[in-house]
Amino acid sequence: MKAIYQEKYGVLGLEDVAEPEPGRGEVRVRVRAASVNARDWHVMRGDPYLGRLMLPAVMGPRGPRRRIRGTDFAGTVESVGAEVDRFRPGDEVYGDLGDAHGAFAEYVCAPADEIEFKPAGLSWEEAASMPLAGGTALMGLRDVGRVRAGRSVLINGASGGVGTFAVQIGRALGGSVTAVCNPRNVELVRSLGADDVVDYTRGDFTRLGRRFDVVFDLVGNRSLSDLRRAVAPGGVLVLSGGGTSRGRAQVFGPMRLIIGAQIAAKLSRSGPQIVVLATRPSRDLLTGLRELAESGRLTPAVDRTYQLAEVPEAIRYLELEHARAKVVITV
Structure with a gap:
């Protein structure tokens, strides 16, 4: 073969x-x-x-x-x-x-x-x-973020592979979704159901004066303190991958943020819950995605x-x- x-x-x-x-x-x-x-x-x-x-x-x-x-x-x-x-x-x-x-x-x-x-x-x-991108979005929002009606969700990296699924899944679960992306993708994420869109070349989502019940970071381009500032009291910060080498070798890459978040999650006694996703093959996730797709809520x-x-x-x-x-x- x-x-x-x-x-x-x-x-x-x-x-x-x-x-x-x-x-x-x-x-x-x-x-x-x-x-x-x-x-x-x-x-x-x-x-x-x-x-x-x-x-x-x-x-x-x-x-x-x-x-x-x-x-x-x-x-x-x-x-x-x-x-x-x-x-x-x-x-x-x-x-x-x-x-x-x-x-x-x-x-x-x-x-x-x-x-x-x-x-x-x-x-x-x-x-x-x-499977991987959709499963990551479903785990991050349904299982970890526990998104439901009345919950606010911010997705940093909303136009990427995981992000385009996350926008739709956040809406399907009843959440109010704010999407962060570059200007050429604003219409794409709106078409997927985002309630609000932040063009990161014009606005900093960590300084909007708003906090969100779930912040789902898929980019890894912000500091941990910046991301935590965007999470509402009692909310959760969910981290998944991020970063690109742009063809250049890296020593730490997005793992710098991930390692820092894992340490903070163990040591911090205040502030939002911090979860680093570890997605693995799962029939439960695949079944959830199939049901969403067949119901017309996920494309x-x-x-x-x-x-x-x-x-x-x-x-x-x-x-x-x-x-x-x-x-x-x-x-």
């Missing part, structure tokens, strides 16, 4: 590799589409360098542990391993491979308890865009699509921050 293969940091190539065989509790899926996430370029570059020490199961000293990149996928079940009774050949499914990677390929094997039926009515590309926003051989270009496009919403690979 064809796959995007990597032996050392910064170098990707389209290679012929052996097709995977499903083990016990696994299904083999013919991939129809996969999506690109910030996770992919972080692992592809081994960036930031601190990640090579803190994530040894994913990043080795000279190259990633897993050779085939990509985590999000949508496709058709081709065969199932022993003890799999929920899925059968021909089923349309989607999922997130997590640290196993391998989605930028013609076939993947995935644990049957970590995938879900593809949302009816969505294209392969739309479905593939959802993936796809910026561009690329062919499998063009994955390096797709990652470059995402990394240099020209992308908005999701970038998807058609296989």
Whole structure:
């Protein structure tokens, strides 16, 4: 099969590799589409360098542990391993491979308890865009932020992959959503349901004189003290990733903010609750996303699509921050 293969940091190539065989509790899926996430370029570059020490199961000293990149996928079940009774050949499914990677390929094997039926009515590309980014938004707002009617939500990075899902999920849960983005994406986030939009080139959301029940930061470009200032008493600050290398190697990158937040969360006896998200493959999240999509309350926003051989270009496009919403690979 064809796959995007990597032996050392910064170098990707389209290679012929052996097709995977499903083990016990696994299904083999013919991939129809996969999506690109910030996770992919972080692992592809081994960036930031601190990640090579803190994530040894994913990043080795000279190259990633897993050779085939990509985590999000949508496709058709081709065969199932022993003890799999929920899925059968021909089923349309989607999922997130997590640290196993391998989605930028013609076939993947995935644990049957970590995938879900593809949302009816969505294209392969739309479905593939959802697992990691949509799951992160759903966990951050539903499970951690406990967003409901009457709660105010601010999303920093609202026009990105996670952000475009977060705007819609925040509204679907009944929250009042304020979106922070650059000026070219104001209309996009309004169309997704944002109640208010802050153009960060004209206004500083940490100095609006307003506080929010949930501040969901997806960028990592503000200090922890700035972010905490925007949270209402009794509210929660949710942090998830952020940052870009812009093609330059980093030592700490967004991990500086994340580590500082983890320390503050343990030591602080006052101020807002601080939560650093750690999203992992989850059928519960996939099921929640499917239900939202099938009810019409969640529609993936796809910026561009690329062919499998063009994955390096797709990652470059995402990394240099020209992308908005999701970038998807058609296989």
